[in-house]
Structures are given as C-alpha cells and as structure tokens.
Amino acid sequence: MVAYIGVSDIRRLVHAIGPATFIEQLAAEIEADYRRWGAFQKSARLASHSQVGVIELMPTSDGELYSFKYVNGHPKNTAAGLLTVTAFGMLADVATGYPLLLSELTVTTALRTAAMSALAAQRLARPDSRVMALIGCGAQSEFQVIGFSHLVGIDELRFFDVDPLAMAKLEGNIRAVPELSRVRLIRAQSTMAACHGADIVTTVTADKRNAVILTPRMIAPGMHINAVGGDCPGKTELHPDILRMANARVVVEYEPQSRIEGEIQQMPADFPVVEFADVARGRVPGRVHPEDVTIFDSVGFALEDYSALRFLHRLVQDEGHGRQIDLVPRIADPRDLYGGVIGGGRPWLRVAGKGAIR
Ligand SMILES: NC(=O)c1ccc[n+]([C@@H]2O[C@H](COP(=O)([O-])OP(=O)(O)OC[C@H]3O[C@@H](n4cnc5c(N)ncnc54)[C@H](O)[C@@H]3O)[C@@H](O)[C@H]2O)c1
Numbered sequence: 326m327v328a329y330i331g332v333s334d335i336r337r338l339v340h341a342i343g344p345a346t347f348i349e350q351l352a353a354e355i356e357a358d359y360r361r362w363g364a365f366q367k368s369a370r371l372a373s374h375s376q377v378g379v380i381e382l383m384p385t386s387d388g389e390l391y392s393f394k395y396v397n398g399h400p401k402n403t404a405a406g407l408l409t410v411t412a413f414g415m416l417a418d419v420a421t422g423y424p425l426l427l428s429e430l431t432v433t434t435a436l437r438t439a440a441m442s443a444l445a446a447q448r449l450a451r452p453d454s455r456v457m458a459l460i461g462c463g464a465q466s467e468f469q470v471i472g473f474s475h476l477v478g479i480d481e482l483r484f485f486d487v488d489p490l491a492m493a494k495l496e497g498n499i500r501a502v503p504e505l506s507r508v509r510l511i512r513a514q515s516t517m518a519a520c521h522g523a524d525i526v527t528t529v530t531a532d533k534r535n536a537v538i539l540t541p542r543m544i545a546p547g548m549h550i551n552a553v554g555g556d557c558p559g560k561t562e563l564h565p566d567i568l569r570m571a572n573a574r575v576v577v578e579y580e581p582q583s584r585i586e587g588e589i590q591q592m593p594a595d596f597p598v599v600e601f602a603d604v605a606r607g608r609v610p611g612r613v614h615p616e617d618v619t620i621f622d623s624v625g626f627a628l629e630d631y632s633a634l635r636f637l638h639r640l641v642q643d644e645g646h647g648r649q650i651d652l653v654p655r656i657a658d659p660r661d662l663y664g665g666v667i668g669g670g671r672p673w674l675r676v677a678g679k680g681a682i683r
Contacts, residue, residue, distance in 0.1 A: 327424045328425060328427070328647045332432065334641070338641075354636045360606055362600075362602035362628075367579055367581075368384065369585055378400070378402075382395060387631070390631070394430050394630040396411070396625075398556065398560075400532050408431065411431045415634070416638050425638055430633070436633070437629045438625060442553060442623060443472035444601075448612070449549050449612050454549065455479060456482075456523045457479045457527060458519035458520045458523035460516050460519060461531070462491040463491055465553065469529060469551075474505055474507075475504065484513060485516050492512055517542075524547070528562045530554040539563050540564045547617070547618070548618050553623045555587065568589065572614070574617050575620045576598065577601065583624055587624045598622070
C-alpha cells in the first residue's frame with residue numbers, strides 16, 4: 326500500500342504542528358538537503374507551455390529516495406475561481422522503484438516556498454531586518470508572511486496588491502493567526518509606497534509576461550529582494566537594471582534552471598550568480614556588506630519538494646494511522662499480474678502447474 330496525503334490530511338498536519346513551526350521544521354529539512362547538494366541528481370524542470378500557462382514536472386533523487394512534482398502555473402485561473410498554482414507529487418524507494426507516498430502539493434508548495442524564501446533571507450537579508458514589503462496578496466502570500474515573521478523576525482508588513490479584495494483577504498487571514506499578532510499590518514497604496522523604508526521586499530505576483538513590479542528607484546541600499554513570482558520563461562517581476570546594480574548580489578537555486586526561468590533570464594548567459602547550495606554550505610558568503618542589495622531569484626527547485634515529501638512521509642509514518650491507497654498491486658506471484666488482479670477468482674486462468682494452464 327502507498328501512503329496518501331490529501332488536502333484534508335495536510336490541513337490536519339499543519340494544524341497539529343502549527344503553521345509557523347511547520348514552516349520552520351520544513352526549512353530545516355530543506356537546508357539539510359541543500360547542504361548535501363552533491364548527493365542529488367539535478368535537472369531543470371520539464372515544462373509544457375501554452376498561451377495561458379505552464380505545466381511542469383520536477384524530478385530529483387539522492388540515490389535512496391526519488392521524488393517528482395507535477396505543478397502548473399495559470400495566472401488567469403483566479404478570474405474563473407481556480408487556483409493559479411496546483412500541484413501533487415510522489416516519493417519513491419530507489420531500491421525497488423515502489424512509490425511510498427502520493428501527496429497533494431498545492432498547500433505544501435506554498436509552505437515549502439515560504440520556508441525556502443525565509444531560509445534564503447536568513448543568510449541574505451540584513452540581520453536587523455524588521456520591515457517587509459509584500460507585493461501580491463494571492464495564494465502564496467500568507468505563507469510568506471508566516472515564514473518571514475517566524476524565521477526572519479519581520480514585525481511590520483506593508484502589503485500591496487492591484488486587487489483590493491486580495492489585500493482584505495490577506496489582512497483578515499493574518500489577523501486570525503495568533504502567532505502573528507505582533508506583526509503590524511500596513512495597507513500600502515502602491516508598490517512604491519510599500520517598498521519605501523522596507524528592509525525586505527517580497528514580490529509574489531502572477532502574470533505571464535515580463536512584468537515590471539519593481540524598478541530601481543524603489544530599491545534602497547541594504548535591501549533584500551525575495552523575488553518569487555517570476556518563475557517561467559517570459560515571466561519576470563524585476564526591472565533588469567535592479568540586477569545590474571553595482572552592489573547587487575543574485576542568489577539562485579539551480580543555475581541551469583534559473584537561467585531559463587528566473588529573473589536572470591533577462592541577463593546575458595555569463596551574468597554572475599551564486600547558487601544557494603554554496604551559501605548553505607558556507608562556501609560563499611551570503612550578505613557581504615550592509616549596503617549590498619541581495620536578490621533571491623526564486624523559481625522553486627525539485628530538491629525543495631523532495632525535502633517536503635520526505636518530511637510529510639515521516640510525519641504520517643510517525644502518526645501510524647495515515648491513509649493508504651492501493652496504487653500498486655499486491656499479489657502473491659509478482660509474475661502473475663493478470664491472474665492476481667484481472668483474472669483473480671477465475672479458475673480457468675489459474676496456473677495449475679509449471680507452464681500448464683487448465
Ligand atoms: N518561486 C517559487 O518557488 C514559486 C512557488 C509558488 C508560486 N510561485 C509563483 O508565485 C506567483 C504567485 O502565486 P500565487 O499562487 O500567490 O498566485 P495568485 O494568482 O493566487 O496571486 C497573485 C496575486 O498577484 C496580484 N498581482 C498581479 N499583478 C500584480 C501587480 N502588478 N502588482 C501587485 N499585485 C499584483 C494578483 O492580484 C493576485 O492577488 C505565481 O507567479 C507563481 O507561479 C513561485
């Protein structure tokens with residue numbers, strides 16, 4: 326039997342642990358895996374593009390466990406009452422190739438993206454960062470706020486969305502989280518106003534085009550930019566001059582994938598970047614100078630979903646009563662797939678002796 330985590334299960338697990346602690350624990354798993362970067366088979370994700378969105382497959386393996394995620398990105402979906410990003414994925418045992426876990430990853434993607442963003446900010450933002458501007462108040466946004474408040478120490482949030490309903494939704498949700506009661510919420514009138522005086526700027530908007538959410542005049546020395554929403558060819562959020570700023574340092578997840586999908590798709594192929602794994606392993610410093618503008622050019626990498634799936638699998642195993650599904654046949658004779666599943670109970674198809682069929 327294969328363990329199964331549906332939406333109701335992830336809700337139960339996050340409630341039991343608490344969203345902030347869940348993100349913290351997941352961040353620790355992701356960090357530990359980035360530290361053993363060399364153990365992972367890595368490839369840029371396989372993307373199938375259409376006029377309105379993208380469907381992607383994200384596989385990786387460390388030789389013991391294999392995982393993949395199916396994820397889409399359809400920015401116009403929300404107008405039809407559908408999510409922009411949905412996902413599910415699987416964890417498998419490399420030794421047998423058998424699936425171990427099939428899981429929802431829509432909610433989990435939001436949790437792991439927040440964990441990853443906070444992890445990067447812990448190393449790239451100024452340690453005294455307390456004020457965050459949040460541009461885009463959609464499905465990912467509350468998770469980002471929880472991660473940054475809990476793991477980075479953000480206690481003032483200036484948020485902006487082109488849709489006032491999204492801003493009202495975010496405010497209502499954040500006010501209902503007891504752990505976030507100390508976070509001061511300020512509705513901004515524009516992206517420019519939100520960024521003014523911020524230590525960290527998180528962009529998490531959805532638009533399938535080269536949008537210009539942030540321009541150089543919104544950026545002050547010492548800022549950290551957590552650019553989450555630009556994650557596809559032709560889909561970016563930062564004006565390229567921000568990347569060109571003399572004091573800018575750009576950190577990516579997996580360089581070959583980010584060259585195609587990240588903000589750096591706007592730059593020449595030799596534009597200098599640092600991979601997060603090198604920062605996590607202490608090979609390259611995160612922030613060097615208080616005046617640096619650090620940019621985490623996030624697109625989401627398969628390793629983060631691997632970490633999340635392994636974490637979820639352990640949680641349901643520890644619980645001991647996770648849901649199971651019959652995704653793979655369990656049959657007495659593994660060579661008798663037909664008889665064991667389709668022909669089961671039909672005596673004329675049973676093997677009577679060696680090579681003989683009655
Ligand atoms: N990097 C990663 O690992 C990662 C993970 C998940 C999602 N994403 C990306 O993050 C983005 C947001 O995802 P979501 O699920 O929250 O989408 P969503 O559609 O739920 O929310 C997007 C929000 O952005 C707002 N918006 C659009 N244009 C804007 C603008 N110019 N200024 C201000 N607000 C604007 C929309 O009104 C909406 O509220 C998507 O592009 C998605 O692909 C990236």
